[in-house]
Amino acid sequence: MDIRILLVEDDEHIGNTVKTFLIEAGYQVDVCLDGNEAYKKFYNQIYQLVILDIMLPGMNGQELLREFRKLNNTPILMMTALSDDENQIKAFDAEADDYVTKPFKIQLLLKRVGALLRRSGALAKEIRCSNLTLLPDDFRALYRGVELPLTLKEFEILMLLVQNRGRTLSHEIILSRVWGYDYDGDGSTVHTHIKNLRAKLPENIIKTARGVGYRLEEDTL
Numbered sequence: 001m002d003i004r005i006l007l008v009e010d011d012e013h014i015g016n017t018v019k020t021f022l023i024e025a026g027y028q029v030d031v032c033l034d035g036n037e038a039y040k041k042f043y044n045q046i047y048q049l050v051i052l053d054i055m056l057p058g059m060n061g062q063e064l065l066r067e068f069r070k071l072n073n074t075p076i077l078m079m080t081a082l083s084d085d086e087n088q089i090k091a092f093d094a095e096a097d098d099y100v101t102k103p104f105k106i107q108l109l110l111k112r113v114g115a116l117l118r119r120s121g122a123l124a125k126e127i128r129c130s131n132l133t134l135l136p137d138d139f140r141a142l143y144r145g146v147e148l149p150l151t152l153k154e155f156e157i158l159m160l161l162v163q164n165r166g167r168t169l170s171h172e173i174i175l176s177r178v179w180g181y182d183y184d185g186d187g188s189t190v191h192t193h194i195k196n197l198r199a200k201l202p203e204n205i206i207k208t209a210r211g212v213g214y215r216l217e218e219d220t221l
Contacts, residue, residue: 003122004028005113006047008038008064009079010056014102018051018079021106022113035059039067046177047074048122049113052096054080054087062087065094071173072164075116079109121163129162132205143202153178154197157190161206161216170213190214 005022009015010033019029030045032038036058042050050068054061065076075097080087083101091099097119098112114123121127127134133142139155141148150158156178160169169177171187179189194214198206207215 002028003048003117004030004046006038006041006045006050007031008035008050008052008056008061010034010053018106018109021110025110025113027113033057035061035064038064042068042074043071043176044180048120049117050074050076051079051113052076054078054082054091062090062094065091065096069095072169072177073120073167075120075122077112077116079104127159127162129165131203132162134159134162148200150197150200153193154200157193157197161214165216168209168213168215174213 003026005027007015007019007022007029009018009031012033015031015033019031022029030041030047032041034057038052038056039059042064052061052064056064059067061078061080065078068074068076076095078088078091078096078099079102080099081102082088088099097116100109100112117123125135125137127136131144133145134155135141136159139150139152141150141155141158157174160174160177171190174190175187190213194206198204205216207217209215
């Protein structure tokens, strides 16, 4: 599974330096210089990690963090020169996963990136959730050791729900993450695939939030 990271940093020198080391570590990296561009990127593309500065043109990092958390649980590492307690507390209250202050050693940043990716399961060869096992590299899913005959889209939906378990994902979010931002479809597309996916799962682990979307319950997995 390719690991794609969104790096939001308005200092081009710092951004290019961090990007270079991340690429050398084997990650794919998109860099944004301002908050508004970063929001569009995050909405249109699936990322396994976000590295986010606070002081940005357009939407600042704290605003972006709150908006990102409305969309999904992607790990977010704050990387900023603001070392005061107030900004750190505000970031963690908004569900940031880690906080690094500038200046920092690049090796320490890479270690924190790796730790967050391992914790989220993005670096795992397989993701186990109770009776469900996902194999991201092969786009395969097993339930109690028996492979489920999923299509690629059904697997991607299940993977998305697992990565955001406990959080309701709207039809629009699922469409943009699985089919792409420019896909000319509607909620009925998602409904049809969810129906087919449920029919292939031995248990009904996908819950409906009527009029909103779908989720996997935390205690289900």
